[in-house]
Amino acid sequence: MFQRPGKNEYLESQERYVSLVPAEGDLLTILKEQTAEMHSLLGGLTEEQGNYRYAPEKWSIKGVIGHLTDNDRIMSYRMLCFARGEQAPLPGYDENDYAAAGEFDRFTLKEMVEHYGIVRQSTLALMASFKEDAWTGRENSMTRK
Template structure:
């Protein structure tokens, strides 16, 4: 999946993430590289480091990775629905509520990273399986129309956003 979405395939809010995606290259390759980067960056941390919060109200590193897991699952489901021509509007989700309900801090850092890797592999398998003509299909979630390729870029850019936060605020 090399071609990036046109601006009419997503909203201005999503552009803050989509604009982080490199303008060229296969999104599946970029996602695979990001996965390895996160696993390499966090795989050697201690449990204490995995529980680190840079401020009292902020997520721990484990919760950030948990958020990426939840987000991958939700956005991959949307992507699947759009690619298959689903006409029903899909719901949005409140990330803070999901993070609180998931209680990712109850897991070891290695368990969270394993979970992340497995979910990402599933996302990549889905992307690998899509026929080329499905990339421009669109669907609706939370009142927003979006194409399959925009959803794939959103997954990629959202993770790039959190990777930058991890590097700047957690691992400096």
């Protein structure tokens, strides 16, 4: 929980994301700060800006927030599975299919930001409940398929 995972602890396809995590620091603190930054960044946007797409078939800003929220939910579930020693394979997901099914533009920007905050608070509560060995146990490696 206090160090970035080693390269043997995640799939190579995740390198670009893992490399963005600070090498050291309390992950809960980092995620809390990230959440505050997101609220600060998004709180000043108008509804029109929330609907902005840089191209017709691309996600709106609300769609991006919806994707981040879905991803938090999915990764929280995966963390729970690893922490509890789940042996069943975990399903993947297609972020574009999820985003289309979520129809995030039907919500206001304020609602999307609230959804993100609620889900992140749930993620933080789950993470805070883990004992240290849930974070360091090799048998719960994130590379397990």
